[in-house]
Amino acid sequence: MxxxxxxxxxxxxxxxxxxxxxxxxxxxxxxxxxxxxxxxxxxxxxxxxxxxxxLFDGSATLERTACEAIRSAPAGLPPLDAALAGMAAGGDLLQERREHAVRRSLIVAATPALKERELLKLASMTEATTEALRERGAPQRDAALAAHSAVTVFSVAFVHWVSTPDAPGFAACVAETAAALRALM
Amino acid sequence: MxxxxxxxxxxxxxxxxxxxxxxxxxxxxxxxxxxxxxxxxxxxxxxxxxxxxxLFDGSATLERTACEAIRSAPAGLPPLDAALAGMAAGGDLLQERREHAVRRSLIVAATPALKERELLKLASMTEATTEALRERGAPQRDAALAAHSAVTVFSVAFVHWVSTPDAPGFAACVAETAAALRALM
DNA sequence: CCTGACGATGACAGTGACTGACATCAACAA
DNA sequence: TTGTTGATGTCAGTCACTGTCATCGTCAGG
The missing domain is CATH 1.10.10.60 (Homeodomain-like)
Incomplete structure (x- = not known):
């Protein structure tokens, strides 16, 4: 001590x-x-x-968790699906401390300076995800696009998950949001 | 005077x-x-x-230009296509001052604090795009997803456009990148 | 038990980003 | 001629952040 x-x-x-x-x-x-x-x-x-x-102490852990999930995803899985699996794994982390995550998100949303930092963390997660997808053999641009899309899904799913009191699991939100995204294309 | x-x-x-x-x-x-x-x-x-x-004096103009293009897009155009038209219009603005845009992007890329601010501007563009798509009748989540996707395409296309000396037009980069994104889904 | 390296902290001075309050002065309108 | 306006200068002040050195429990080696 x-x-x-x-x-x-x-x-x-x-x-x-x-x-x-x-x-x-x-x-x-x-x-x-x-x-x-x-x-x-x-x-x-x-x-x-x-x-x-x-306010961003957990972001490195979140990123690491997501990337590990991507690396351990089945080799045949297309880039976007692998990336989404990573986002779901990251979501599980938030789920374990839902109350804290919600409280924190309210503060961040109310403060431009903190929003800005959150965007930087999300960008970092996007870059890490891109790299993880490249390791799986995806070409650079595909990896970047899939990573951006997955993080987009993560963000949109997060907003829904936070604003829904009796939320389904985060993973469910991710799946739902991903389906909506695919439908748009 | x-x-x-x-x-x-x-x-x-x-x-x-x-x-x-x-x-x-x-x-x-x-x-x-x-x-x-x-x-x-x-x-x-x-x-x-x-x-x-x-370093971000032009970002408001860029955002306004993109949103106006979205609002004046054919009513029947799906949300993602309308949003992409906005991005192409914004890209035309950069094209007019390519040298300045490239020089600026080098400085921004080299400075984390500026990267962070750039992300905030892109987030603002995403929000504005979401709103413009909602005005066209898209439901909230679809609008948000299409806006995020369009801005993603904008970002990825921008990197390519900047790093390619004899670049095709920005609009061509956007179209190419959008096609790659659709192929991933 | 002594001793020296180590690691986390305190103390303190200094730089630079940003703000509030007030003064200045050309241009312009009444 | 005079009052108003708008952009600027001046200056003091707060706060974010950094460099440097001192302090003092802990722990390993003797």
Missing amino acids: GRWEPDARGRMIKAALDLFAERGFEQTTAGDIAESAGVTERTFFRHFADKREV | GRWEPDARGRMIKAALDLFAERGFEQTTAGDIAESAGVTERTFFRHFADKREV
Whole structure:
């Protein structure tokens, strides 16, 4: 055990979520979050590259989970289907902490600066997905298009999943949304 | 005529592009840009909401152009095709200033903070496109999916158009990319 | 038990992005 | 002639973020 209370990182994440929900993102300083978590502002910036990142701690895990699912999908599966399997796997992760995901999404939706960061994370997921599809043999452009489409489905499905109180599983939302997309083409 | 040299805004945009290309975005302060354009830093922030915005002056026009094209598309055209027509119209705008578009895209691609802002602009274009498609009678989810798909095509086509020296027209890139997307489904 | 490397944190000064408030001054209208 | 307007300058202030050095439990080696 260290000299200080353990899990400073977790405390900062929780404090940030609470404060952002109460006063809003802009009205909360990094110092406020740090103080509320019992650390200094400097420590906050040692854990998070910037003030926004404190709300995106799980995004790397989400991306990794999705990519692993894609890599372990049957070799014969077409790129888009493989990518969608990845999105469904990522969705399972959110499903395990639905309440947190919903609360967080409300804050993000209310703050342009956070929306912007979320888009960057989605773009990162798109790039990672593209790479995973390339490893399966898809040509660059097909991989990019399938990845973009899958992430689109993920986003649209997420909005539906969040706004539906008694939601079916996230995977079901993905399947439904994917079907609608195919119908449009 | 005012008390000062005219077109302060245009001078700042040009100065920013030059300085970002020379030293990079982070190594250039807002004060540097202002000084180089012969104004004060305060004036810079009166014209641009933040340092990034100076590189996104044309995005509102691009969005408006695309939406107008969608609204004036034949009523019977399916949502995706109408949206793609909008993207092609937007592409024509870039085509008129290809050199500027390419130079700018290099800077944006090299700077995560600018990439992030670009994603926000694309998201805005997606939302506007969704709304335009809804006005044509498309249900919400179909409109959102078609808009996302069209903007995806726009992005992928743009990368190809930029990286191809003797490019065919932007509209041709859009058509080609759209065909590839349809083939994936 | 002593000791030195290690790792997480605190303390503090500094830069730069951005904002609010007020002053200035050419152009233009009454 | 005078009052208004609009774009700008000036200046002080907050806050995001960084570099640097000091601190002090922990743990391995002696």
